[in-house]
Structures are given as C-alpha cells and as structure tokens.
Amino acid sequence: MADTQxxxxxxxEDAILAAATTVFSESGVxxxxxxxxxxxxxxxxxxxxxxYKNKHELLxxxxxxxWRELTKGAIAAISxxxxxxxxxxxxxxxxxxxxxxxxxxxxxxxxxxxxxxxxGRQLPQIREYVRVFDAIMQRGIDLREFSADTAIWQIxxxxxxxxxxxARTLVLRDQGFDPSVIDHLMRLFEQxxxxxxxxxxxxxxxSEIMQALxxxxxKLSQS
Amino acid sequence: MADTQxxxxxxxEDAILAAATTVFSESGVxxxxxxxxxxxxxxxxxxxxxxYKNKHELLxxxxxxxWRELTKGAIAAISxxxxxxxxxxxxxxxxxxxxxxxxxxxxxxxxxxxxxxxxGRQLPQIREYVRVFDAIMQRGIDLREFSADTAIWQIxxxxxxxxxxxARTLVLRDQGFDPSVIDHLMRLFEQxxxxxxxxxxxxxxxSEIMQALxxxxxKLSQS
DNA sequence: ATTATAAATGAGTCGTAATCATTTTTATGC
DNA sequence: GCATAAAAATGATTACGACTCATTTATAAT
Numbered sequence: 306m307a308d309t310q311x312x313x314x315x316x317x318e319d320a321i322l323a324a325a326t327t328v329f330s331e332s333g334v335x336x337x338x339x340x341x342x343x344x345x346x347x348x349x350x351x352x353x354x355x356x357y358k359n360k361h362e363l364l365x366x367x368x369x370x371x372w373r374e375l376t377k378g379a380i381a382a383i384s385x386x387x388x389x390x391x392x393x394x395x396x397x398x399x400x401x402x403x404x405x406x407x408x409x410x411x412x413x414x415x416x417x418x419x420x421x422x423x424x425g426r427q428l429p430q431i432r433e434y435v436r437v438f439d440a441i442m443q444r445g446i447d448l449r450e451f452s453a454d455t456a457i458w459q460i461x462x463x464x465x466x467x468x469x470x471x472a473r474t475l476v477l478r479d480q481g482f483d484p485s486v487i488d489h490l491m492r493l494f495e496q497x498x499x500x501x502x503x504x505x506x507x508x509x510x511x512s513e514i515m516q517a518l519x520x521x522x523x524k525l526s527q528s
Numbered sequence: 529m530a531d532t533q534x535x536x537x538x539x540x541e542d543a544i545l546a547a548a549t550t551v552f553s554e555s556g557v558x559x560x561x562x563x564x565x566x567x568x569x570x571x572x573x574x575x576x577x578x579x580y581k582n583k584h585e586l587l588x589x590x591x592x593x594x595w596r597e598l599t600k601g602a603i604a605a606i607s608x609x610x611x612x613x614x615x616x617x618x619x620x621x622x623x624x625x626x627x628x629x630x631x632x633x634x635x636x637x638x639x640x641x642x643x644x645x646x647x648g649r650q651l652p653q654i655r656e657y658v659r660v661f662d663a664i665m666q667r668g669i670d671l672r673e674f675s676a677d678t679a680i681w682q683i684x685x686x687x688x689x690x691x692x693x694x695a696r697t698l699v700l701r702d703q704g705f706d707p708s709v710i711d712h713l714m715r716l717f718e719q720x721x722x723x724x725x726x727x728x729x730x731x732x733x734x735s736e737i738m739q740a741l742x743x744x745x746x747k748l749s750q751s
Numbered sequence: 752a753t754t755a756t757a758a759a760t761g762a763g764t765c766g767t768a769a770t771c772a773t774t775t776t777t778a779t780g781c
Numbered sequence: 782g783c784a785t786a787a788a789a790a791t792g793a794t795t796a797c798g799a800c801t802c803a804t805t806t807a808t809a810a811t
Contacts, residue, residue: 533757537758540758571759571760572759572760572761573760573761574759574760574761575758575759575760578758578759
C-alpha cells in the first residue's frame with residue numbers, strides 16, 4: 306500500500322500545482338487567493354501548506370514546472386539531424402510561440418525571481434532552459450559555422466532578449482505569432498558567421514574602425 | 529500664501545515619493561511597508577493616502593517618475609550634432625549604465641505594469657522613453673544611413689531586449705558596465721545599413737568612414 | 752477674532768496569508 | 782478484525798499589514 310499512498314500524495318500535490326497555475330494565470334499573483342487555490346484543488350486551505358511552505362514557494366513551484374516543461378518541449382521541437390541554423394530557427398520559433406501562448410506565466414516568472422529580501426536570483430530551471438540554446442550555439446562554433454569571437458552569453462542575451470521583447474510587443478498589440486520576427490533575428494545571426502574574415506584577409510574590419518571612430522567622437526563631445 | 533501652500537503640498541508629495549522609491553528599492557514591493565514609507569517621509573500613515581489612492585498607485589508614481597527622469601537623462605546624454613551611429617552608441621551606453629545602476633527600480637517596473645485585474649499595460653512614460661530611440665532610428669532611415677526594410681519596432685525590440693538581458697546578466701554576475709556589450713550591439717546594427725547587405729558583406733564602407741573623419745576634423749578645428 | 756475650509760492624524764477595521772489544536776485517515780502488529 | 786500508533790487533513794483562529802474615518806490641527810477668508 307506504500308505505493309498507492311505515495312501516488313495519492315503525488316496526485317494531491319499535482320492537483321494543488323495545477324490549481325495554482327490556473328489561479329495565478331487568471332488573477333495574477335496578488336489577485337490569487339490561497340483559499341481559491343485550495344478550493345479548486347479540492348483540499349482544505351491548511352493542506353496546501355503541508356505541501357508548500359507559503360504562497361511564494363507555491364509560486365516558485367508553478368514557475369519551476371512551467372520552465373521544466375518548456376525545456377522538454379524545446380528539445381522535442383528541435384530536429385536532431387538538422388543544421389545549426391535550422392535548429393536555431395526552430396528554437397526561436399518554439400520560444401516565441403510559447404512566450405505568446407503562456408504570456409501570463411512568463412510575466413509571473415519575474416515575480417518568482419524576487420525573493421522578498423534582496424538579490425534577484427537566477428532560477429535553476431531557466432538556467433537549464435537556456436542550456437538548450439547554448440548547446441546549439443556551441444555546436445555551431447565547433448563546426449566553424451559560427452565564429453568564436455563573441456562570448457556566447459552575449460549572443461544568448463540578444464536571442465532571448467529580442468524574443469522576449471518581441472513577444473511582449475505582439476501580445477500587447479493583440480497580434481499573434483509573427484514569423485518575420487524570427488526571420489529578422491536569423492538574419493541578425495548571420496553576423497556571427499565567420500565568413501566576413503575570409504573575405505577580408507587584410508584583417509581590416511569596418512565595424513571595428515567605426516567603433517574606434519565612435520570612441521573618439523564620444524571623447525570629443527565630452528570635452 | 530496660496531503659493532507657499534502649494535509648494536508645501538508639493539514638497540510633501542515629493543518627500544513621500546522619495547521615501548517610497550527608497551523603501552521599494554530596498555525591500556521590494558512586497559517587503560515595503562506603507563508605515564515605513566510614511567515614517568521616512570515624516571508624515572502619518574493616513575497622509576500617504578491623501579496623495580496616493582493605494583500602494584499600487586504609489587508604486588506607479590515611483591516608476592513613472594523614474595522613467596521620466598530617464599528620458600530626460602537620455603536626451604541629455606545624446607550629442608545633438610553627432611552621427612546616427614554615434615547617437616545610438618551613446619543611447620545604448622546610457623541605457624545599459626542606467627539599467628545597472630537602478631536595477632531594483634527596473635525590476636519593480638514590471639510590477640507596475642500588472643494591474644491586479646488583467647491586461648499588462650504599456651506604461652505611458654516607457655512609451656515616451658522609447659521614442660528617443662525611435663527618433664534617432666528614424667533620422668537614420670531618413671538619411672539613408674539605415675535601410676527601411678525592417679520595421680522600427682523590431683529593431684527597437686532587439687535594442688532594448690538585448691540591453692535589458694545583458695544588464696541582468698551583468699548584475700547577477702556582480703559585474704558592472706561592460707563596453708563590449710555595446711560594441712557587440714553596434715556591430716549587430718551594421719546589419720541594418722543599406723550598403724552592407726548587397727555589395728559589401730564585411731561592412732567596409734569608405735564613404736562612411738570619410739564622413740565620420742570629416743565630422744571629427746570639424747569638431748577639432750572648432751575647439 | 753471668528754468662522755469655514757483644507758489638511759493631517761493615528762486608532763480602528765477588514766481581508767487574507769499562515770498557524771495549530773483537533774479530527775480523520777492510513778498503516779502496523781497481534 | 783481490533784487496537785494502537787503514525788501520518789495526513791482540516792478549518793477555526795491568529796497575525797499582520799493595507800486601508801478607512803472620526804477627530805484634531807493648521808490655514809485662509811472676512
């Protein structure tokens with residue numbers, strides 16, 4: 306019976322998590338009532354606190370599960386044998402679509418980061434999620450499809466930062482998924498291909514020159 | 529006396545706003561106590577509610593003021609006569625630096641967006657703020673320094689999305705401002721130049737360099 | 752001075768997260 | 782099966798903090 310007992314407990318925990326996910330999505334974190342979550346999970350209010358220490362920990366569990374599922378979905382969305390660019394395209398599409406579909410939970414995520422006291426942490430499951438991107442990008446670098454002269458974290462911030470902002474824009478405008486966002490992002494990523502060096506054996510790089518000039522201009526306008 | 533009266537009221541409102549800004553930054557929205565804000569503003573708790581209907585409205589006012597100040601600062605940080613690239617560089621630097629310096633308030637901003645009920649709004653003052661970017665970019669397009677074939681909003685999302693994510697990365701790693709983030713972003717923006725796509729994949733463009741040099745020479749002979 | 756109006760106060764109300772003494776359910780030993 | 786212990790669940794109660802409002806204090810008007 307130890308087995309069915311355990312299953313019952315897990316089912317209850319699942320019910321609470323599911324109820325919490327719904328209520329948080331519907332009413333937002335502040336609008337969500339613990340009593341309402343308990344009611345929908347069909348347990349007494351006190352029972353919730355046997356599974357989660359407090360409202361914030363419940364919120365964290367909801368967000369945690371969401372990103373864990375998202376990681377699974379992302380991995381499933383990527384064609385194993387495909388090229389690096391193709392995989393990036395697939396990941397970007399999957400990510401944008403998910404952000405739009407589950408906009409409410411994504412918004413709530415920032416809430417889970419802020420732990421009352423101080424330093425906004427990095428959630429473990431999000432760290433796990435971005436590894437999917439890192440793995441693809443690393444393969445691209447290993448295969449020399451992408452150059453190694455930009456730190457991966459910076460490229461990653463372009464990738465996720467752009468998609469997150471685009472998703473917000475689209476949702477606020479009541480538009481849905483827009484493939485042009487993906488195309489645009491992929492075109493940007495052409496920049497990371499090493500081809501430009503081959504074309505330019507002298508090592509002369511216009512962007513570097515322009516940057517140097519910008520620095521000089523900055524200095525000048527400051528003085 | 530009507531004048532000094534009004535000044536007193538404004539001073540009180542300012543004191544409350546300032547106290548709220550501090551307390552929200554220190555303790556986060558949930559950690560902030562209205563009693564503490566009142567204490568620091570040197571007013572009774574009830575007085576706060578004469579100026580702001582509730583905690584959330586006070587939060588909105590804090591965030592609103594922050595972005596209004598940021599807009600002022602951004603405009604001040606941009607050299608009027610400079611090239612479009614130069615201005616973008618300045619805006620990006622200013623923005624990244626500000627996000628890092630006032631990370632706490634930036635985090636809190638997302639909280640002000642969420643109005644209990646439902647649809648996450650766009651805050652008016654942020655809309656105002658991004659106009660600074662739009663104006664620069666529009667000038668770039670008008671001057672044919674940038675091509676018009678990508679919607680400005682998409683470019684804007686790359687710009688702010690990347691900087692926001694980068695700022696988070698830097699803060700979480702306890703690193704400060706990193707110029708390479710800006711350089712990287714500016715290099716990406718080379719993609720939006722009309723010349724770079726067709727005839728010059730490396731981005732080398734003698735005329736642009738000569739234009740920049742002319743501007744520098746002009747500046748130098750002025751001083 | 753007197754009165755009217757506006758502003759400020761803080762003790763008290765009210766809603767909700769969290770607790771905990773009590774009850775119910777489940778597992779174990781004979 | 783029954784007795785007993787342990788685990789799980791309950792919901793009335795508590796604690797706490799946002800917000801209110803009857804009262805007091807300050808300011809302006811005549």
